[in-house]
Amino acid sequence: MTEYQLIEGDETVYRDGSIKLHGPEGFEGMRKAGRLAATILDEIAQYVVPGVTTGELDERILSMMLDGGSVPATMGYRGYAHSCCISINHVVCHGIPSEKTLKDGDIVNIDVTPLLDGWHGDTSRMFLVGDVPLKARRLVDVTYECLMIGIEKAQPGARLGDIGAAIEEHARQFRYGVVREFCGHGLGRLFHDAPEVVHAAKAGTGPELKPGMFFTIEPMINLGKPWVKLLNDGWTAVTRDKSLSAQFEHSIGITETGNEIFTLSPKGQHQPPYDI
Numbered sequence: 001m002t003e004y005q006l007i008e009g010d011e012t013v014y015r016d017g018s019i020k021l022h023g024p025e026g027f028e029g030m031r032k033a034g035r036l037a038a039t040i041l042d043e044i045a046q047y048v049v050p051g052v053t054t055g056e057l058d059e060r061i062l063s064m065m066l067d068g069g070s071v072p073a074t075m076g077y078r079g080y081a082h083s084c085c086i087s088i089n090h091v092v093c094h095g096i097p098s099e100k101t102l103k104d105g106d107i108v109n110i111d112v113t114p115l116l117d118g119w120h121g122d123t124s125r126m127f128l129v130g131d132v133p134l135k136a137r138r139l140v141d142v143t144y145e146c147l148m149i150g151i152e153k154a155q156p157g158a159r160l161g162d163i164g165a166a167i168e169e170h171a172r173q174f175r176y177g178v179v180r181e182f183c184g185h186g187l188g189r190l191f192h193d194a195p196e197v198v199h200a201a202k203a204g205t206g207p208e209l210k211p212g213m214f215f216t217i218e219p220m221i222n223l224g225k226p227w228v229k230l231l232n233d234g235w236t237a238v239t240r241d242k243s244l245s246a247q248f249e250h251s252i253g254i255t256e257t258g259n260e261i262f263t264l265s266p267k268g269q270h271q272p273p274y275d276i
């Protein structure tokens with residue numbers, strides 16, 4: 001049986017595996033953290049160009065997080081030592097910023113999670129470096145569609161599985177692979193909390209969605225097979241068949257009438273190409 005826990009006011013949130021149901025204070029906190037996260041992605045776009053290193057982008061993101069009054073939730077998280085994840089081409093997720101240089105034709109995911117006043121705003125977008133081949137651009141477009149189709153299903157009274165079912169159904173039409181090993185997640189005062197949001201699921205299964213639930217949807221979609229493997233650094237996940245992979249992520253809250261996306265781009269830069 002799914003356990004839900006009503007959160008009123010500013011109480012401590014325990015890592016007890018329950019699904020938290022937040023009130024107005026939580027929504028306010030998530031709006032601010034989500035807006036900062038989205039603004040950081042808006043601002044980093046101009047620097048995502050051939051020749052830049054992922055380490056330089058990470059540095060800029062750290063400054064923007066600190067300037068915004070937040071800290072990177074990823075820093076020190078299970079030993080992770082950076083302000084964001086930057087995943088290039090066949091890297092599925094959790095790419096570690098380094099001396100590696102972006103090159104013309106790359107597709108890149110940047111995933112940021114500022115922790116602001118105790119709330120986590122978790123979002124990622126794809127960026128196109130220079131001239132990107134049509135096949136790769138189509139993967140990026142369809143992955144964005146998968147995220148938004150999943151978000152449409154996030155309604156009070158629906159089941160969590162309805163989200164993954166809709167995402168998988170859309171990806172299947174293009175014969176793309178939906179990654180199973182990494183999921184969306186509840187969040188709020190905790191970075192990763194219940195429930196686990198699977199991106200390939202059966203409609204009508206899983207916990208009922210209720211007003212006040214906060215979680216991410218973050219589909220990882222591969223041009224080839226869904227299979228991934230972890231590199232020896234213990235973080236970087238790549239496609240086994242070396243095919244390209246794309247991902248977009250939003251943090252959302254279930255409302256009485258639908259949902260609220262906390263991490264919408266204030267500049268309207270939802271998917272590439274971005275005007276910079």
Ligand code: MF3
Nearest residue numbers: 074077080085094111113122
């Ligand atoms: N931001 C990632 C997510 O969407 C988590 C990154 S954890 C890290 O859940 F340690 F790899 F940074």
Ligand code: CO
Nearest residue numbers: 122216218249
């Ligand atoms: Co996330």
Ligand code: CO
Nearest residue numbers: 111122123249
């Ligand atoms: Co993220």
